[in-house]
Amino acid sequence: MSVAKAGEAIKIDPEQNWRGGPLQGRPGFLIRRLHQIHTALFTEECGEEKITPIMYSVLSALSQVGPVDQTTLARAVAIDKTNMADILERLRKRGLIRRRVAPKDRRVRLTVLTEEGRALLDRIDDRAERAHARTVEDLPPAEQAQLVALMMRVIEAKDAVAPDPDSVD
Helix, strand or coil: CCCCCCCCCCCCCCCCCCCCCCHHHHHHHHHHHHHHHHHHHHHHHHHHCCCCHHHHHHHHHHHCCCCCEEEHHHHHHCCHHHHHHHHHHHHHHHHEEEEEECCCCCEEEEEEHHHHHHHHHHHHHHHHHHHHHHHCCCCCCHHHHHHHHHHHHHHHHEEEEECCHCCCC
């Protein structure tokens, strides 16, 4: 498998898909494609609840950490505060979370999972887990674990390349 160098023209037969071409050797392309596949599987499993994978991640993190400020929650799911604000507003409008003033610092607003949010998680946790399992089901269990371990190694090694956007001056 050859990988096209940066700046090298990619020749793609319009009658063919990406397989067999230079894109199949590009980790970024493959990661994006796998994300598309996972999102489609998640939508198949959980779509009737009108929730996206990132909304599910936010609700799941919130259920684990309890009432928390927006910045901490954004770091917990590795997204910037601006996107987090948009997601929280969508979740708030659906009654899945609520915002309240922190008792120890009135300048801070905490995000709290509502009973409706907890009920939604209870309804879809198994389905979301099924989407994760379906994403890698074509690999034997040992290779599934290896894939996750390799992704974690790459993320740990490159985490500084994409730091929390809100922590950069």
